[in-house]
Amino acid sequence: GDIEAGKAKSMLCAACHGADGISLAPIYPNLKGQKAQYIEKQLKAFKEGTRQDPVMAPMAMPLTDEDIANLAAYFESLK
Amino acid sequence: GDIEAGKAKSMLCAACHGADGISLAPIYPNLKGQKAQYIEKQLKAFKEGTRQDPVMAPMAMPLTDEDIANLAAYFESLK
DSSP: OOHHHHHHHOHHHHHHHOTTSOOSSTTSOOOTTOOHHHHHHHHHHHHHTSBOOTTHHHHHTTOOHHHHHHHHHHHHHOO | OOHHHHHHHOHHHHHHHOTTSOOSSTTSOOOTTOOHHHHHHHHHHHHHTSBOOTTHHHHHTTOOHHHHHHHHHHHHHOO
16 A cells, blocks of 8 residues: 555545544544554445445445555554 | 453453554454544444454453443553
């Protein structure tokens, strides 16, 4: 994944998960430093509906596999 | 949640998520410092089957609501 491309795509994510990857409400997970492979798996699961969430489903729907890999690399890179 | 009680219950978790909350394989999420409310929601979802995962379902099944609150408090407390 391309960290800079992921950062450029991450503005919608930041509304809940925080610009620094520390989420803004306790019901949302922190993503700072999270494993990229795990993030990729979850974004694909939200997109495919195998993990159901009314907020994340429409967020994941328009993402390509490349977008997902880039976003995952970006959040993993946050220290 | 009771952090010490959560720590005492966390040995099985540590096998995949790490004794320090940093997971041992990239497919597993880090739990270090994760939001307790999010962890609680996910453990209950695994237990109830609304989030499906073949590894986590049997892990969550025997946990009481108190166990879940304690584990969530413990992982949130890790710095």
